Amino acid sequence: MAAAGLRAFGTKGPGWLRRSPWAPLSAGFCSRGPAGAGRPELGPRLTSARQRDGIRNIVLSDPKKRNALSLAMLKSLQSDILHEAESRDLKVIIISAEGPVFSSGHDLKELTDERSPDYHAEVFQTCSEVMMLIQNHPVPVIAMVNGLATAAGCQLVASCDIAVASDTSSFATPGVNLGLFCSTPAVALGRAVPRKVALEMLFTGEPISAQEALRHGLLSRVVPEEQLEEETMRIAGKIASLSRPVVALGKATFYRQLPQDLRTAYHLTSQTMVDNVALKDGQEGIKAFIQKRKPIWSQ
Amino acid sequence: MAAAGLRAFGTKGPGWLRRSPWAPLSAGFCSRGPAGAGRPELGPRLTSARQRDGIRNIVLSDPKKRNALSLAMLKSLQSDILHEAESRDLKVIIISAEGPVFSSGHDLKELTDERSPDYHAEVFQTCSEVMMLIQNHPVPVIAMVNGLATAAGCQLVASCDIAVASDTSSFATPGVNLGLFCSTPAVALGRAVPRKVALEMLFTGEPISAQEALRHGLLSRVVPEEQLEEETMRIAGKIASLSRPVVALGKATFYRQLPQDLRTAYHLTSQTMVDNVALKDGQEGIKAFIQKRKPIWSQ
Amino acid sequence: MAAAGLRAFGTKGPGWLRRSPWAPLSAGFCSRGPAGAGRPELGPRLTSARQRDGIRNIVLSDPKKRNALSLAMLKSLQSDILHEAESRDLKVIIISAEGPVFSSGHDLKELTDERSPDYHAEVFQTCSEVMMLIQNHPVPVIAMVNGLATAAGCQLVASCDIAVASDTSSFATPGVNLGLFCSTPAVALGRAVPRKVALEMLFTGEPISAQEALRHGLLSRVVPEEQLEEETMRIAGKIASLSRPVVALGKATFYRQLPQDLRTAYHLTSQTMVDNVALKDGQEGIKAFIQKRKPIWSQ
Known part of the structure; x- marks a missing residue:
């Protein structure tokens, strides 16, 4: 399945997404219609997706912006996760990224006071919806991390069911350095690692290594970079072979x-x-x- | 106290067991009366128990069936745990197993459609009662593991208050390979280890080593096989010396x-x-x- | 700011402390007024406090009594934590101790039947208030541990937001040896480490090393003794530089x-x-x- 094909289908949220106190975001996105090469007015595609043998690979594809989780990126990711979620051809999802940064978190330019509080709210609510979508999705979602994952990028890793990382990856919640405490990332982080580990990360903004992340439960598995794809595909392939x-x-x-x-x-x-x-x-x-x-x- | 003696006494559930929404299982078992050598019509005994100096050793004794937690095994284990639970002579319980497999979990032959859904329900409810009984019991319960503990066998280890294992032991929740997700084992596992560790075990069915189990909180202590009994008895002896x-x-x-x-x-x-x-x-x-x-x- | 100065100011509990079902303890302490050199009738000061560059250092200063958390020590610690909690000059608190024992927990002489149950209740409630105060306080609280922390002393470490320890430190909840199960310490311990680790500590009373405490989440960081202060001050300094x-x-x-x-x-x-x-x-x-x-x- 080509990425364009993926995007071309509707992304109406199934029942398990409709438990939100917020208006369903997918509706807004659906009305936007398909993005990508065919709709240059919407800019370049921020994620790419392909699916084969039951395994869907979604790639954050904005390396120049350190794969920032801008509102457009979040909606693109959401769309790729939601796409045909109920299809029997889909068995497992892998989320990875282009370039040396897995994701640097929110796009700070969207959070200045040039934008309204309502816009800021949409950014954080969309981000939260994507993180909950991963947990509510019927198939396992695996993060494959090779590089730095910070703030909402770290939250994305923490929110996946399984996370595999290269041994040179690192993880941080540095928002406090910018006067913006990583309170939404802390929801996922605080449920993945012991609270003293989470609080040191949140209060100091300092990164932890892949080995520390593994030891404390943020990752499922750490491998040398050259084995990252093989190991992740092995786990995904195993899950794809199941009912x-x-x-x-x-x-x-x-x-x-x-x-x-x-x-x-x-x-x-x-x-x-x-x-x-x-x-x-x-x-x-x-x-x-x-x-x-x-x-x-x-x- | 001999094992036969143990079984000869009633096993009426004390007050702390009666909080169940299900009918107390012990009642049914009590009416069955004493099992073992004297009652060949009930088959060979599936657990053995002896008690000395405040320490009760309960041994899963069906190594040919990999100590499967059949309904009979679960009831035998339940009976041995419940027996004289309120006696001041009982200070601590150790659960171990004969043979190279600590326990392989449920007996799959009891879960085919040759048995009714009611029977299946009884199997899972009895198993859940045994696991909760360990937590609700007045004395600490220690798992002493030497070998493989899978599915409900892994759940049994996770449900004990303390778990000591030999360094060659391993742990898995492989039900998904058989189309039977380890959802009840996941209750105990998900409360013992970080969720990413639990989910990788549950989704892939792959085993983790004793060292990994220790690192992630499934075990309290790992020792070489030749020190397993000594170390477990040392901990049990310490607890038996307390009030x-x-x-x-x-x-x-x-x-x-x-x-x-x-x-x-x-x-x-x-x-x-x-x-x-x-x-x-x-x-x-x-x-x-x-x-x-x-x-x-x-x- | 000198410690005497610290104590000279009122310590009326701010709003975030008044959520207690118990009468606010700070009131009683306030009426006691300033302690220390100027009030010899109250005995020597049990904690000392100084503040510089936004970092408040509170030191348990009763090494001859192994920094036991007597009622007087608890109130002194509470006062030093509460003092000008809302001041913009305060950014972070470090709690450390004089001597080879960080704290040995409650003063057992206060728990004999020569004192009334009401007095015992005051001891445990005050201790619980101090532990919750740390969590409810607006600034991060760091434990800097060099030595043994047992019972309520271990609870104090577990209750801090961040804990840094020298590699020769150790941690235990040995109350069970004295017929006094560490049930209040277990609240903090059980929220910091996996339950099997907590239960082995609580049931056996045996200490764990700094490395084990780090592995299981009781500590944020372990360093050689000679780097303890530098590393702790580095973390505190980082937090003090933030908003x-x-x-x-x-x-x-x-x-x-x-x-x-x-x-x-x-x-x-x-x-x-x-x-x-x-x-x-x-x-x-x-x-x-x-x-x-x-x-x-x-x-």
Whole structure:
């Protein structure tokens, strides 16, 4: 699937996106219509996306601006994540970036007082929607990081389900240096690493290395740069070989039970297990295992 | 106390077990009566238990079936944990396993569509009850792991208060490979390790080493295999030398305050401290310390 | 600012301290009036405090009693933290200690039955108030630890926003040895480290090393003893160079969003970001960055 094709389809938010207290942002974006080469008035495309064998690669493609998460970039990313989210051909998403900076976070030029507070609000709400979209999306989303990820860029890494990074990557929330505390990035960071690690990053703005990020839970895996793509594709390929409805059920249930008290969580997940066993792919998987053959998934 | 003796006593659930929205499972098990050599119609015993000097050792004893947590195994384990839970002679429980696999999780033959959804529900609910029982039990429960712990076996390790493992042990939640996402294991795993670690394990099904498990909080301690029993017994012996009511009060309060907001948690625990000071063993301990002598506990 | 001067000022609790279900403790302490050399009837001062260049150093100064957190010590510490908390001259607080023991926790002589349960309650409530005060305070609080921190002393380290320790320091919650489970320390410890680490510390009373404390999230940073002060002052100096209102907004928001569900947390923090951008220092910081100059903060 070509990136242009991706963008050409509607991006109407499915049910799991509509739990927002804010007006759905996707509606606004939909009305904008397809972007890219065919619509030069909207400028160059800020992300590119391609999909093959169930794996969608979304690439932040504005290296000259250090892949800043401008409103346009956020909407482009959102569109690429939302595109045909319910398609059985989609099994896993990888988010990576062109150039030495994964992402430097918000575009500060959008945050001066030349823009209204309403505009600033749109920037932060859109960013928050994208981060929640990753968690609410039916397929796993993997960050593949090679370089520096700062502020909302670090938030993006923290928000993905899995994060693989090269050993020369680093991570920071330096907003405090600019008088703009990384309060939205702190939502994702504070749920990924111990609070003392998060607070030192937030209060000093200093970067941590990939190894520190791994040790503290911000990353799932660190590899030498030359193995980054191979290792990420290996994990993505593994996930793409699995049953999509089973993975989707498991992902949604994981995030739902995490904040619950233990008894409520076990009540929910015991029911999920019963439902999972009853899925066509649940029975197929168990039978294939007992019969010592490879399972054939419905999707 | 011999294992047969253990099983011969009733296992009626104490008050702290009756908070379940499900019917108490222990009742059904009690009516089954004592299992083991004397009741061959129930098959061989799936766990064995012995108790000495306040330390109860419960061993998963079905190595040919990789210590699968079948419904019978779960009920046997539940019975051994519940047995005389309120006895002052019991100070700490160790759960270990025979053979190279600590536990492979659920018995898949119990999860095919040859069994009804009600039966599947009983399997998952019983398993969840056992996991919560460990947390709600008045004495600390230690997992001593030497080998592979997967799916609900990994959940069992994550659910114990303390977990000691040999350095060759490994841990996985591979259900997704069989079309059966480890959603109940994810409850315990997601509360033990950072979410990115949990999600990579859940989405890929790949094992992590004992060292990784230690680094991420799934284990308390990793030692060479030849020191595993000694180290576990050292920790258990230390706990067995302490005041049972003090440990029980502390354990119950720890899990109760953990999900609370800070002020509620401090309100609860400040009161607990006052109550603890007022306990006979609280005063004995403080006085013994001031008088530079060994305390003599009430139990 | 001399310590005596610090103590000479009132310490009436600001609004953010008055959320307590308990009567404000500061009132009682205020009526006590200034302590120290001028009031020998109150005994020697238990903490000392000095402030320079926005950095307040508070030192536990009762090394002969292993810096026990007696009621008098807690009130002295509370007073030094609360003193002119709203002053724009205060940017960051460092808490350290004289002697080889950072703090050994409560003074056990205050917990015998020679004192009433009401007195015991005052001890634990005051301690809890101090710990919450650190989190509710508008400026970051850093623990600088060189030595042993046990029980409520370990709680104090866990309660600070950032903790730097020498590599020979160690940490324990040994109350269980004295029949007094560290239930209040467990509130802070259980929010800083994985639960299996916390529970092993609480159940066995055994110490963990500085390196283990760092690995598990109890510390932000570990350095050789001879670099401890330099490294801590480097971090404090960095924070002191930042905008106080921006840091205060960020700190308060961080702790507020942490227990919230994701959507509520993003709703709150998106609004915080908009408010932060609108702050004078928010606009100054962004403009200085765009203009490639150093920002000049309002405070």
